[in-house]
Amino acid sequence: MNIQIRERPDAAASAGIKTAIADCDIHPARATKDELHPYLAKRWHSHLETFGVHPYQGMMEGPPYPKAQPNASRRDAYPPEGGPQGSSLSFMQKQHLDPNNVALGVLNPLNTGQGIRNQDLAGAICSAINDWQIEKWTAKDSRLKGSVVVANEDGVSAAAEIRKRAGDKNFVQVLLLSRNVEPLGQRRYWPIYEAAQEAGLPIGVHAFGFGGNPITASGWPSYYIEEMVGHSQCQQTALASLVLEGVFERFPKLKMVMVEAGFGWAPSLAWRLDKVFARLHAEVPHLKRKPSEYIRDHIWWTTQPMEDPESRDHLFQTIEWIGWDRLLFATDYPHWDYDEPSRVLPAGVSDANRQAFYLDNAKQLYGMA
């Protein structure tokens, strides 16, 4: 029995933060199953009813591991009017955007058409999600900006969707996920990079996805905690592939954001790649520079989850390598591993670096400076 005297408490008080911030990873959700219907051709309504969706991997009824909290979200983030966490703009404003002084919020919708095998359906759902982001979110709150979601396994249709949204100020990036059918550097994804470069949109690579491969490099693990750390392995595979396949040689203006996979592993991955590159560069002669140089030039990193080592010096050394100009603050609202802006950065950071960390880097990357 769990009777609450006050059924629906007010928005959890946030300690708040005085300076304006950018939040580069916010997850908007659909309030109802049918919320996309107005943006989907009738043909797909009946298709969905009759055939459903077929993802690349099994466990169709939900994600492969139950999450630590319902919908992987904060338990205090259920909107008072009902629906899942992250599905109400007014509650998001009251609980997060206003008290935390969010000046720019980048939306990264999950549960899109990405990962669906029927590519026509995948493309239709992704495009519907993009329309929905405008109508439900970005047109109603100018602080919010969308991410163009695309049917990533079909490079041609994905590129068409990016071109359709190019120049639309409601969107500030293209969204991919890290778990795909193949590592992200492979040629099938290149039309996406070409279109994004042309549109001047950075590509956010968010941890997660339904590519059909096991969650770790050595198979399906037993625990959700292993999936959580598996995100960084997967992101490393994606990043190595992007560098080694020559994506940044071919698309020299492409900018990428590693979203929600940590960043503490970045230096060691780069050091390792540089070391083997010294001996094996003949295998990848299309690379003109050391792998670490591509990483430093082309990659930005969102902060949630921030590494939290025992010694803050270790954190600062890692950031020194990455560059204070490369980190983008993110909360991951409304998800359960949310980072509270006023509590996340240890003391001892200069004002200039704080300003870059919380706001300026994001404004610059997303062309809002």
Next chain:
Amino acid sequence: MARHVIAPVDELPPGSRKFLEIDGRPIAVFNVKGEFFGLLNRCPHQGAALCEGPLIGLASSSDPGEIEYTKLGEILRCPWHGWEFDIRTGQSYCDPRRFRVRAYPVSVEPGTNVVKGPYVAETIKVAVESDYVVVEL
């Protein structure tokens, strides 16, 4: 110490909780199987409204494969990152940062070998006076 009457007992049946603000401080009072507990409604980790979380039990293990589930309904799990606190004492059971390096020696207690973390949620004294629940602050 001021005493604040917060509710007739009937309004706070077992399994219920009440959120209130006393002297500008967010407080929550719980009725757990007839016993009353009060906590400051702020998580010592990143400041979440701690008492929005579910009351669960404590999973502990003496050996891989051996799992005990005790203190049913007495462990409050933070609605954000899920840190767990004993509602009787406010003591945290897990500090994820130190847990990994095991800076705290494992103390074997009756039925558990859970490492208590250094974080303690603030508890508030609650009394029932002639059928009113009263908080001391």
